[in-house]
Amino acid sequence: MHLAVQAGVRYAMENPSSYVHINIAGLVSLLKVCKSANPQPAIVWASSSTVYGLNTKVPFSERYRTDQPASLYAATKKAGGEIARTYNHIYIYMDFLRLL
Template identity: 90%
Template sequence: MSRLDEMIPSSPGKFKMEKSSYLHRLRFQSYLTKFAFFSFFLLCLISLLFLRSPPSVNPSPSSSSDPSRRSLRTYTYGGPAWEKRIRSSARIRTSTTNGITVLVTGAAGFVGTHVSAALKRRGDGVIGLDNFNDYYDPSLKRARQALLERSSIFIVEGDINDVELLRKLFKIVSFTHVMHLAAQAGVRYAMENPSSYVHSNIAGFVNLLEICKSANPQPAIVWASSSSVYGLNT
């Protein structure tokens, strides 16, 4: 058989070839197919891992869902301008003979806002303190803050567990009274997150009492309860 005859296809689209060469090509194609399949599988696996596990980002304390953690975030306070605002807000109106100087905790809350405004109208010196947590919409507290600022009441943004902040406030102002209204709200939420109540309503309250105990003069403390006056009942 001539070389030309060997090249003539035995059926349409096919050529004759040596058996060994044909088997070798089949094995190569099989290996190539397997390699392509496993490469595709590996790429899919890597893609799924990146899609399901995005780079982790440490959440800021203010975005935490736990109020007890939110209140631990770092607040900015201090400086001449900050102290000037505190002294101005704590100033007793000169026409008031028996004015008092009050630290109102939870001043941006519903009750705290009304108490602060009433004391200021009476001529007393008022300093507010609130951590502006987001247990409920913080915009409500910010609106109350703006309302009190129009009445020359300054709300310090901070936490009652912050010992250094409280010491600084008592160093700047000789408070005669403390109206303690700061607390973790929503009693039912205590079943979901009891630590937030321990942090604020117990630890924070004890911290405030300790600061007041060491202050000179020692202020009278009134807090939100059925019958709760610490110090001078009158």
């Protein structure tokens, strides 16, 4: 289960590179290690309600738009979700298809 991130909206304005390094590059490093592990572990990656931007509807629905994050933290969480989904497609799903 991957829950490790640099959180907080205010700190992102002071040190944006730490968010990119920890939240995005850190996730990619974790995915690379897991891909090469044998057996490959299942990964649970947690997103954040902040990916829904300034949406005021509660409770959130996964069908709501996530293309306008309101903070750098939210943007890195959105990017992390897309990276995880893409990594799964490229390295897990495509490897599975090669086995067929």
